[in-house]
Amino acid sequence: MATVDLLSAGARTRSRRTPSEFDGRGPLASPATRPFRYRRATAAGDLLTGAVALVVTAVLSRSRLDVAVAVGAMAVAWPLVLTAKTGRADRLFGVRNTYLDVLRALAAVVAVLAVAGALFSIPVLGTAFLVAAAILAGGSIAVRLAVRRKLRRLRALGRATRRTLLVGPASGVAAALDRFAQDGEHPLSVVAACVEDDGTEPPSSVPVVGTVVRGLPGHDDALRDEEIVHAVRLAAQRVRARTVCVTPGSEFTGDRLRALSWMLGDIGIDLVTDLGLSDVAPHRMGLGSMGSSVLLHVKQVRPTGLRLAAKVATDRVLAALILLLLSPLLLAIGVAVKVTDPGPAIYRQVRVGRDGLFFTMLKFRTMYVDADQRRAELLDSADGDGPMFKMRHDPRITRIGRLLRKYSLDELPQLVNVLRGEMSLVGPRPALPEEVATYDGTARRRLAAIPGMTGLWQVSGRSNLTWSETVRLDLRYVDNWSYGDDLQLLRRTAKAVVRSTGAY
Incomplete structure (x- = not known):
C-alpha cells in the first residue's frame, strides 16, 4: 500500500541540516522579509x-x-x-x-x-x-x-520574494532549481522541497521536508489523493511557505492538482506550476480553454511582414546616420591601423548569416596579417569552450588592436554590412563556417535570425560567456524577438561598450 513518508523524511532532513536553512537561507532562498507592496x-x-x-x-x-x-x-x-x-x-x-x-x-x-x-x-x-x-x-x-x-x-538582493516549496520528482525539482538559478531576479525564494520518490537522489541545495511515495497498483485513488495533498499542505506549513510550485513530471495533474489548489487556497498559499519551458517571454504566451481544459499557446515571433519591414528600415536608417556622423572617426581609425602596422586597414572574413547563407563581414584589422595562419598553433591555449576560439591574451593582436577591441571600435565597419542587409544592428553573433559545421540541432537555431552587431550576448558578458551561455542567450533572442527589445538592447549596448566588460 502506498504511503506518505512525510514525518520520517522530515526527521532525516533535520539530522543533516541546520534550523537556519528552514528560514530561507539556502542557495536560492532569502531570509523572510516584508513583502513589496x-x-x-x-x-x-x-x-x-x-x-x-x-x-x-x-x-x-x-x-x-x-x-x-x-x-x-x-x-x-x-x-x-x-x-x-x-x-x-x-x-x-x-x-x-x-x-x-x-x-x-x-x-x-x-x-x-x-x-x-x-x-x-x-x-x-x-x-x-x-x-x-x-x-x-x-x-x-x-x-x-x-x-x-x-x-x-x-x-x-534576495528581498521582496515569496517563500516557496517545490513539489515534484527529485529530477524535476533539481531541473527547476537549475532553471531558476539562471535568473538574477527571483520572485520566488525556494526554501524547501517535497519530493516524489522516483528513485533519484534528492537535490542537496535545498532541504527536503517531505517525501511522497508514488502510488502502487490497486491502491484507492481517492484515498491517495487525500493523503498526498495533505502531505504537501503539512510540508508548506512547516516551512511557512507562501507559494507552492509544482515541477514537471509531478503526480499533481488534473483533478489532483485542482484539489491541491483548493486546499492551499483555503490557507492563503498560492499555487504555481512549472511547465518546464525555458526562455519563453511572456508576450509569446497566451492562455485559452477548450472544454474543461486550460491550454497554453506558445506563439512564434519570427519577424515577418510589417514587423520585418520595421526592423529592416530601422537598421538601414540608423546605420546610415551612424556612418555619416562617425565618418571622421572611421577615417582616423583606418589611418591609425594602416600606419601602425603593415597591411590592410579593413579585415574581411567569411561569416554565416541567416538560414546558413555566407557573407563577407568587415572589421578594422586588429591582428597581425599572419593571424589566420598562426591560429592553429594557439588552439591548445584557448580560454573558451565549445567551437568559438577565444583567448584573453592573444599574441596576434596589435597594440592599437587591443584599444579598438576594448571599446568595440573594430566592429564599426559592420555598419556597411547592415546597409547591405547582410547583418542587423541587433541579432545573434555572426558565426564562422567552421563553427557552424560543429553545431547540433539546438545551436543551428541561431541561424534563423539575421546576425547582429550587438545582442544579448554582448550586453551579458561578451567573451566572458561560456559557449552554452552564448547559445542560450542567442536562442532567447531568436525565439522571443520584439521590436521594443531591439531598441532596449541598443541602449544597453552603449553602457556595455563604455564599460568594456568582457572585451578582448
Missing part, C-alpha cells in the same frame, strides 16, 4: 501624478471655469481609472506591459471627457487638456518604471 506603491504614485496634473490644470484654465472643472475631474479620476485598468497585476510577477496599460487607461479617460465635452459644449481639447494628459500618462509610466526597477533591485 507593488500595487500600493503604484497607487501612491498615481495619486501624486493626479495632484500635479490638477494643480497645473487650475493654473492653465483660470479664464475658463468649465474647462478647469472638466480637465480637473480627469485628473481626480485618473488614479481610480488606472486602478481599474491595471489593478489586476499578478501577485507574484507584477504586470506585463507598463506602457500599454497606462495608454489604455488614458484612452478611456479621453473618450469619456470628449463625450462629456460634446454634450455640455465645453471645449476641453485645448492646451490645459494636452498638458494634463501628458503629465498623467508620463508620470504614471515613470512611476511604474521606478517601482519595477526598485522591485528588481530588491529581488536581486
Whole structure:
C-alpha cells in the first residue's frame, strides 16, 4: 500500500541540516522579509501624478471655469481609472506591459471627457487638456518604471520574494532549481522541497521536508489523493511557505492538482506550476480553454511582414546616420591601423548569416596579417569552450588592436554590412563556417535570425560567456524577438561598450 513518508523524511532532513536553512537561507532562498507592496506603491504614485496634473490644470484654465472643472475631474479620476485598468497585476510577477496599460487607461479617460465635452459644449481639447494628459500618462509610466526597477533591485538582493516549496520528482525539482538559478531576479525564494520518490537522489541545495511515495497498483485513488495533498499542505506549513510550485513530471495533474489548489487556497498559499519551458517571454504566451481544459499557446515571433519591414528600415536608417556622423572617426581609425602596422586597414572574413547563407563581414584589422595562419598553433591555449576560439591574451593582436577591441571600435565597419542587409544592428553573433559545421540541432537555431552587431550576448558578458551561455542567450533572442527589445538592447549596448566588460 502506498504511503506518505512525510514525518520520517522530515526527521532525516533535520539530522543533516541546520534550523537556519528552514528560514530561507539556502542557495536560492532569502531570509523572510516584508513583502513589496507593488500595487500600493503604484497607487501612491498615481495619486501624486493626479495632484500635479490638477494643480497645473487650475493654473492653465483660470479664464475658463468649465474647462478647469472638466480637465480637473480627469485628473481626480485618473488614479481610480488606472486602478481599474491595471489593478489586476499578478501577485507574484507584477504586470506585463507598463506602457500599454497606462495608454489604455488614458484612452478611456479621453473618450469619456470628449463625450462629456460634446454634450455640455465645453471645449476641453485645448492646451490645459494636452498638458494634463501628458503629465498623467508620463508620470504614471515613470512611476511604474521606478517601482519595477526598485522591485528588481530588491529581488536581486534576495528581498521582496515569496517563500516557496517545490513539489515534484527529485529530477524535476533539481531541473527547476537549475532553471531558476539562471535568473538574477527571483520572485520566488525556494526554501524547501517535497519530493516524489522516483528513485533519484534528492537535490542537496535545498532541504527536503517531505517525501511522497508514488502510488502502487490497486491502491484507492481517492484515498491517495487525500493523503498526498495533505502531505504537501503539512510540508508548506512547516516551512511557512507562501507559494507552492509544482515541477514537471509531478503526480499533481488534473483533478489532483485542482484539489491541491483548493486546499492551499483555503490557507492563503498560492499555487504555481512549472511547465518546464525555458526562455519563453511572456508576450509569446497566451492562455485559452477548450472544454474543461486550460491550454497554453506558445506563439512564434519570427519577424515577418510589417514587423520585418520595421526592423529592416530601422537598421538601414540608423546605420546610415551612424556612418555619416562617425565618418571622421572611421577615417582616423583606418589611418591609425594602416600606419601602425603593415597591411590592410579593413579585415574581411567569411561569416554565416541567416538560414546558413555566407557573407563577407568587415572589421578594422586588429591582428597581425599572419593571424589566420598562426591560429592553429594557439588552439591548445584557448580560454573558451565549445567551437568559438577565444583567448584573453592573444599574441596576434596589435597594440592599437587591443584599444579598438576594448571599446568595440573594430566592429564599426559592420555598419556597411547592415546597409547591405547582410547583418542587423541587433541579432545573434555572426558565426564562422567552421563553427557552424560543429553545431547540433539546438545551436543551428541561431541561424534563423539575421546576425547582429550587438545582442544579448554582448550586453551579458561578451567573451566572458561560456559557449552554452552564448547559445542560450542567442536562442532567447531568436525565439522571443520584439521590436521594443531591439531598441532596449541598443541602449544597453552603449553602457556595455563604455564599460568594456568582457572585451578582448
